[in-house]
Every structure is written in structure tokens, then in C-alpha cells.
Amino acid sequence: xxxxxxxIKIMRITILLRIIVGIASVILFATTSGFTATKExxxxxxxxxxxxxxxxxxxxxxxxxxQGVDVKVKYYASGKLALNGMFSGEVELATPAxxxxxxxxxxxMDFSIVATIGSSDNEPKIVARKDxxxxxxxxxxxxxxxTQKASAVHFFLHSFLIKHGLSGKDIKLSFKHPDExxxxxxxxxxxxxxxxxxxxxxxxxxxxxxxxxxxxxxxxLKTYNLVAFIAFVKDKPQAxxxxxxxxxxxxxxxxxxxxxxxKIVSNKIGVKESEIAGxxxxxxxxxxxxxxxxxxxxxxxxxxxxxxxxxxxxxxxxLNFIYSDALEAVKPRGVTIIx
Numbered sequence: 001x002x003x004x005x006x007x008i009k010i011m012r013i014t015i016l017l018r019i020i021v022g023i024a025s026v027i028l029f030a031t032t033s034g035f036t037a038t039k040e041x042x043x044x045x046x047x048x049x050x051x052x053x054x055x056x057x058x059x060x061x062x063x064x065x066x067q068g069v070d071v072k073v074k075y076y077a078s079g080k081l082a083l084n085g086m087f088s089g090e091v092e093l094a095t096p097a098x099x100x101x102x103x104x105x106x107x108x109m110d111f112s113i114v115a116t117i118g119s120s121d122n123e124p125k126i127v128a129r130k131d132x133x134x135x136x137x138x139x140x141x142x143x144x145x146x147t148q149k150a151s152a153v154h155f156f157l158h159s160f161l162i163k164h165g166l167s168g169k170d171i172k173l174s175f176k177h178p179d180e181x182x183x184x185x186x187x188x189x190x191x192x193x194x195x196x197x198x199x200x201x202x203x204x205x206x207x208x209x210x211x212x213x214x215x216x217x218x219x220x221l222k223t224y225n226l227v228a229f230i231a232f233v234k235d236k237p238q239a240x241x242x243x244x245x246x247x248x249x250x251x252x253x254x255x256x257x258x259x260x261x262x263k264i265v266s267n268k269i270g271v272k273e274s275e276i277a278g279x280x281x282x283x284x285x286x287x288x289x290x291x292x293x294x295x296x297x298x299x300x301x302x303x304x305x306x307x308x309x310x311x312x313x314x315x316x317x318x319l320n321f322i323y324s325d326a327l328e329a330v331k332p333r334g335v336t337i338i339x
Contacts, residue, residue: 045082045091097152112323124156128192149175157194
């Protein structure tokens, strides 16, 4: 009987060794072949703006994949259209400015702001034709001017006019799709438009010396924000954290390699690298959730209500639109909202 027990013991040891060798072989294969577990597929809606450099860099450098998410970036003509794309189910995440978020909040409460990922107080511009007698801001009085309705550039136009003693009643305001603005300016349908890159550079390329560009540093702090449905952040909290970690990697990359970052952005959005370099000092790339975002949302909601751009009469509580759990988990110092 003893010899039988020894045989059984040897057989058990042999089987255990085979299992260990098998597991080791699988690990070795995974390591040497580059095999990884299935990554979470996510589609992010983005406009081609230098201020969205963190997403562009993360896509280019493979930071999303390294954080375990299979991200596909879908490009839109504006952040407002990207947000609409999320609402219609085309993408899981969107990156609008705060103004489209305000107008979205008047209609629904099923989405959240996950983080701000880019900001600038000198991004939108007013682009005008010199041959229509426009040399200074006051010359915009009575002129046909277009912009995208209910967007950040619409709010900037409003703020710019007030700064220079004008109002919406002092101009002939019309609304167009972003891609219609440059052709409309070039063919003389409008005398000016309010927009940002890459449309400013496109207008310069077409009209050359017949163009004047107005900016107003410090007038308006524009932010781009990562937004998702509440159901998405609840169902896939780790995926949201992974996306944020990839964007934080981009933040570090942009600080360490500004020239390379500018080249990446230039290639993606179709604006000359020299133009991007000129804009770069005005752009802030940081993954955060700050108190200033709440103030901007409230101010722009007040503007929309006063100018009858919505039927709503009450400003929403924008704390209800903030999802801070993911950012607090991966970058707690980035959350400075007072709650």
C-alpha cells in the first residue's frame, strides 16, 4: 500500500508541475507577443481645436491604450456638435465648452462633467473684412456678423460687443454652422464672424491682407470639458478613470515636450505649426475641476435666460452636473470645487 501512496503522490506533484509550467508559458507568451486583455472600447467626440491638445496627444502617443481603454476619437466641427453627438448616441464621451453644457442643462439632467481638460482667456476671435470699413471694434456697428448659436463663440461675441460699447441690437446677427462661416466671409455674405481655430487661420489664408482679427485677452475664460452620461460613469467608473489617467499623461507630455506637442496638434487640426506655437502661451492644459467652472456656467446660464435664448427662467444647480469621483481617485489635487 505504501508504494501505491507514493505513486499517487508523485502523480499529484507531476500534475501540479504541469499546471505551473502551463501558466508560466501563458504569461511568457503574453509578455513576448504583446498580448493584452480586451480593452474597454470608448468613442470620444472632439472638435479640432488646439485647446483639446490633451485628447489629440493621448490619441497620437497611445496613452489611452496604455491605460487599458480602446479609444476612438470622432471629430466634429465644434464642441457643441460633439455634445449633440453624445446625446444622439454617436459617442460615449464628448468635450464641449461650458456654453453648450449650459444649454444642454436647460433640456436634460442625465449627464455629468467629469473634468476640465483645457482652458484659455484668449481663444475666440472676431474675424472681419477690412474692405467693409472695419478697422477697429466700433466699426462692427451695423455690420452683418455671424457665429454658431448657443456656443462659446456666441457668448464671446456678446461679451466683446459689450466691452466695446455695443450690443446684439447694434449688429445684424445671424447664425451658421461652423463650416459655413469662412465661405460666407470670403464671398461677402457677412462682414465678420466670431470663431476660433482652425477657422481663423482658414479665413486668413483666403482673405490675406483683407482681414482684421480682434481678440480680447482676459475677457472670457473658455473651458473644454470631458462630459459623459450619468449612466456611463456609474456603469464604467474604471474606464472613466483610465481615460483621465491617459489625459494626465498628455498633460505631463505637453509640459515636457511643448515643441513636439505643437507639431502633433498642428498635423491633426490642419493649422501651421508656427500658428500653434504663437497660440500656445495662451492655452492651459490641465485636468481639473475648479470653482471657476461653476461660476462660468452660472454666468452663461444667466446670459441665456436674459437674452431669451431659452424658455427656462431659473439657473440650474450646476453642482448636480459635476462628477468628481473619478478625478478625485486619480488626481485629487485637481479638484478644487467648493461643495
